[in-house]
Structures are given as C-alpha cells and as structure tokens.
Amino acid sequence: MEVSDLIARARDGQPRAVARLISMVENGSPRLREIMAELRTDRPHRARIIGLTGSPGVGKSTSTGMLVQAFRKRDKKVGVLAVDPSSPFTGGALLGDRVRMQDHACDPEVFIRSMASRGHLGGLSWATPQALRVLEAAGCEVILIETVGVGQAEVDIASLADTTVVLLAPGMGDGIQAAKAGILEIADVFVVNKADRDGAQATIRELRNMLALVERVWRPPIVPTVAYRGEGAEDVVNALDEHLAYLEESGELARRRQVRARDEIEAIALAALRSRFAHLHGDRRLDVLADRVLDGDLDPYTAADELMEAIG
Amino acid sequence: MEVSDLIARARDGQPRAVARLISMVENGSPRLREIMAELRTDRPHRARIIGLTGSPGVGKSTSTGMLVQAFRKRDKKVGVLAVDPSSPFTGGALLGDRVRMQDHACDPEVFIRSMASRGHLGGLSWATPQALRVLEAAGCEVILIETVGVGQAEVDIASLADTTVVLLAPGMGDGIQAAKAGILEIADVFVVNKADRDGAQATIRELRNMLALVERVWRPPIVPTVAYRGEGAEDVVNALDEHLAYLEESGELARRRQVRARDEIEAIALAALRSRFAHLHGDRRLDVLADRVLDGDLDPYTAADELMEAIG
Numbered sequence: 001m002e003v004s005d006l007i008a009r010a011r012d013g014q015p016r017a018v019a020r021l022i023s024m025v026e027n028g029s030p031r032l033r034e035i036m037a038e039l040r041t042d043r044p045h046r047a048r049i050i051g052l053t054g055s056p057g058v059g060k061s062t063s064t065g066m067l068v069q070a071f072r073k074r075d076k077k078v079g080v081l082a083v084d085p086s087s088p089f090t091g092g093a094l095l096g097d098r099v100r101m102q103d104h105a106c107d108p109e110v111f112i113r114s115m116a117s118r119g120h121l122g123g124l125s126w127a128t129p130q131a132l133r134v135l136e137a138a139g140c141e142v143i144l145i146e147t148v149g150v151g152q153a154e155v156d157i158a159s160l161a162d163t164t165v166v167l168l169a170p171g172m173g174d175g176i177q178a179a180k181a182g183i184l185e186i187a188d189v190f191v192v193n194k195a196d197r198d199g200a201q202a203t204i205r206e207l208r209n210m211l212a213l214v215e216r217v218w219r220p221p222i223v224p225t226v227a228y229r230g231e232g233a234e235d236v237v238n239a240l241d242e243h244l245a246y247l248e249e250s251g252e253l254a255r256r257r258q259v260r261a262r263d264e265i266e267a268i269a270l271a272a273l274r275s276r277f278a279h280l281h282g283d284r285r286l287d288v289l290a291d292r293v294l295d296g297d298l299d300p301y302t303a304a305d306e307l308m309e310a311i312g
Numbered sequence: 313m314e315v316s317d318l319i320a321r322a323r324d325g326q327p328r329a330v331a332r333l334i335s336m337v338e339n340g341s342p343r344l345r346e347i348m349a350e351l352r353t354d355r356p357h358r359a360r361i362i363g364l365t366g367s368p369g370v371g372k373s374t375s376t377g378m379l380v381q382a383f384r385k386r387d388k389k390v391g392v393l394a395v396d397p398s399s400p401f402t403g404g405a406l407l408g409d410r411v412r413m414q415d416h417a418c419d420p421e422v423f424i425r426s427m428a429s430r431g432h433l434g435g436l437s438w439a440t441p442q443a444l445r446v447l448e449a450a451g452c453e454v455i456l457i458e459t460v461g462v463g464q465a466e467v468d469i470a471s472l473a474d475t476t477v478v479l480l481a482p483g484m485g486d487g488i489q490a491a492k493a494g495i496l497e498i499a500d501v502f503v504v505n506k507a508d509r510d511g512a513q514a515t516i517r518e519l520r521n522m523l524a525l526v527e528r529v530w531r532p533p534i535v536p537t538v539a540y541r542g543e544g545a546e547d548v549v550n551a552l553d554e555h556l557a558y559l560e561e562s563g564e565l566a567r568r569r570q571v572r573a574r575d576e577i578e579a580i581a582l583a584a585l586r587s588r589f590a591h592l593h594g595d596r597r598l599d600v601l602a603d604r605v606l607d608g609d610l611d612p613y614t615a616a617d618e619l620m621e622a623i624g
Contacts, residue, residue: 033613041608261602268616290573296353301345304580
C-alpha cells in the first residue's frame, strides 16, 4: 500500500493503518521521512501526553486500563503506547495485544500499542515522538505512555510526557527509597495503587515526608487508588487536569514541548550519524579502531577523533 | 594537583586519588582526554568486569558486599562501581559512602564508588568504561558494577560487563514475568537471593522453566543465596569462574571486549557531536528549529538535516 493511502486510513481512524505506521516507526522504515513530512501539519500537539511509570508489580497496566476507561467516559479518543524497555530484544507486538486491555480491544476510539524500546542509544527518544505523531494524526486526544521503570526509562518518559504519573504500591520493599531521587524529580502526580492493602497509609506518609523536603513550584498530589476495582479513577483524572491547568498557566507546557521537539531533532540527527558510523565506511573501520584501543595502541578519545574524521 | 601526580597516586592505590579521577570522569572534565591517553597502556583489561542487576528490594547491595568478601578471601583487589540510574539528578557520591559497604570501608584493597548515571543519551555508556580504566590502573583485579534495573540499565550493564549476574528474590510479584524477555537475554548467572524465604523454590522453578524455552550455548546456572548471612557466596563465585572459563574457551570474551571498545569509541564520538550541537552555534539555532517543528512548519527529519548542516 502507498504511504499516502496508509496515512489517509490512519487519519480516518482505521486501527490496522495506525498499527502499520507505528511498526514502520519501530523498524526505522526508510519511508519514515516521507511519513513524518506528510504528518507535519496533522493536528500537531493536540493530544495530552500522560506518562505512567513505576516498578514491576505496582499495577501499571491495570491503572492504564482504569484511566482509559475514565477518559472514554469523557468521550475522549485515547491512545496507549506501552513502551516496554524490559523487552529490548523482542520486536513490536500487535495492536491490542495486551491481555489486561481486553476490555478496550473492540472500542474503535481506543488505540493500544506495545512498543519495544530498542536496546540502543536513543531508542526510546527517537521512536516514541514519531509514534505519538501517528496517534495524533489518528485523532487521539489523550495518549498514555506506559513504561516499566526505575531508572533511565523514567527519565525518558518524563521528557516525553506533559504529565508524568509515578505509580507506587504498598509493600514494595525499599523501592521508594531506592528510587527516591529519581521519582521526586520527575513525578507530577503520585498514585499509590493497591490502597486497600496493609501499608498503604505508611507508603503515603513516607512519600509525603519525602516531598516535604523538596522545593518545587508544583506540589505533586498523592492519589490512592485500587485500580482493578476502578477506585480512585476520577481522583487521578482530576489531579491530571489540575496539573494540566498549572502547565498552561505557568508557561511550562510550552517549555516542555519545546524541549521535547529539541530532543526529537537531536535524536534523529544522532541516529543519522550512528548509521554513518555503521555504513558509510563499513563496520571494519570501527573494528580496527576498537582493536587498537584494546591493544593499548590508541586511547578512546583519539579513536573517536579518527572515527569522526572518517565520516567527515 | 597535576594530572600526572593524581595518576601516579591512583596507580599507587591511594583511594582519594582514585576518587578524584572518577569524579573527573563523572563531571566530564576537559582533562579526561589527557588522563585516558595516560592510562592507555595501564594494565588494560586485566580486571574481570562483573555486572549485578535486579529490581529494587532483591538485595543488590548486600549481594555485592558478599561478593566483595568472597573475592577478598581469594586475595583479589576489588573495585565496586554502584551505578545508580535511579538518581539521575544527583551528583557523584564519595568513595566508600554506601552504608551497607561499611565492612569494607577501611580495607585498602577495596575501592567502592557510587556513580550517578546522568539522565542523558549515552551517560552510562560514556562514563563507565572510563571509570573502569581508572580502577584498572589502581590495580583492581575484579570490578563489580552494581545497577538498579529493569530495562535499559540492564542492557547497558550487559554490554559493559564480561559476566552479568541477574538477581531475583522470591515474592517480587510479577517482576520475573515483566522482566522476562530482557533478563533471559542478558543473564549469564542467575542468583535467587533470600532463598530462606517462602517461594524461593517456586522462583527457581519458574526461572528454570523459562530457561528451558531458550536456546543458548551457555546455560545460565541458578544459584540460591542468603546474602545477608553470606550463604551461597562460594557457589556464586564458582558459577562466575565457570562462566569466565566458557568466555575464554569460546572466544566470546575477546568478542565482548571488542564490542565494548567499539561502544566506548562511538559514545565518545556521539558525546562530542552533542556538545557541538549545544555549543558550536549556540543553543539558539536548535531552539529556532524546535519552534518551527512545533508550528508544523518543518518536519523533524528536515530539522535534523538543518542541524547537521549547521554543525557541518
């Protein structure tokens, strides 16, 4: 199928066309340039981008499902990107493949898509913005990006989303402590899921104490939920709305979007340079440099200089 | 102090000199090039690099401490790099700052260092190899890299280490399932810590079943431990030795080291290009491009072309 046909069908909201385009993003199709040029003026940045992150076991998928339902009640067209950096070696999955998302699998106003983040420099930062463009072109008004993560993935999601939700659950061991510095910086909204369990109040209290030590203009609210029963859904959406209002009033939304566009441009430029490394002079050149570094014949900085001269 | 003095002291095993040099790596000191040129021929690749990774709460630090002790018993000089990607926003910590490492804080044959992975493209892959060079110059024969992680950090550690140990613990919820694809690919040795707890056998069984589905030349052993009591330490070290023997016999060690050197050279080259983006024409140029992308006036690929022309 022609790219222009595919885009027309995606704009028309046909799930298979949306899925095909996102696969092309994931696989780094040579036609991406053409696709992105075509989508350039498509409802740019209409969608609210909401990131959800947290350690394994906190109930991310269930919470995502709960939020999809809440936004559907408000008649919003919703996109879900489940970026799963824990599967760096598996390819992309099909649209609607997530078991816990079954409820929405037949709703034409919900697009659900798993994306594997390639285990490579700039994988997530390179592919995700383009997948977001496809979902925006398909008319999504809210896009949820779900990611497993303590660590780099969290930072990445914070730079991709307008609002970042950090999920916690009681009884996750020293998870809060371990993740402390990171989550305090990136969370716009905290959700303490499984709030019907022992220890939920303690988790909320610990979080509140940690937050008291940080100075931030926006104070992240802490919202308890029981996602599998849908409890707290409205509270989360209200907290998200408040944060959006703050972003708009403070000018922070415009700033975040500019940073995001900068990151996207940089990621594409770096990916182009990487492929020059790999292809222009063939992989050989780099192998030879690597061997010389291993032999102690070159230091890595001089090797990098030679590499850059080689790609000119 | 002159760089050459600092290096002489580090080679002499003085912890403060080692700490200073690693700080310079972390902070991207302009003198790094000089330092790395100087270290070029310093016992290159003498050290065994062992990565330890796992979700928060599995007992990584305790297990690292246990392994330090086991290698000290064998009279090895040991380095520990605790790369903590969950604190992307905090700077480096002092040598020997890890509470649970107290036991070794006064041992002159153990270097312990926390490193914050900068929340940026290439942070870990750029800084860690250089920190390893410093530790090798200081005479470390075994270097343990400890990292929190499900996700990207795991992949990174696998590319930096000769042997990657994935830690699990019973009762971590759906952690294994969530992390499945990733950990099966990168683990050379599995350690099931807290093996005195309920569910340890079930975790081992689950892991064994998962492993049965994968075809790999090296079959990762599964070693139960109770790290806080030091139980299983010798079994882990034996498993590490077996893996090292396999790496050497199969030629895989040479291959891994070549890939590592390539990655290091690429990471330095990409970092240099990034700083050209940021500095050569000033940040302005990129801001203007970002605004044009946001306005739908440019697609991101064309913007990336313009950026690359600008740094030409």
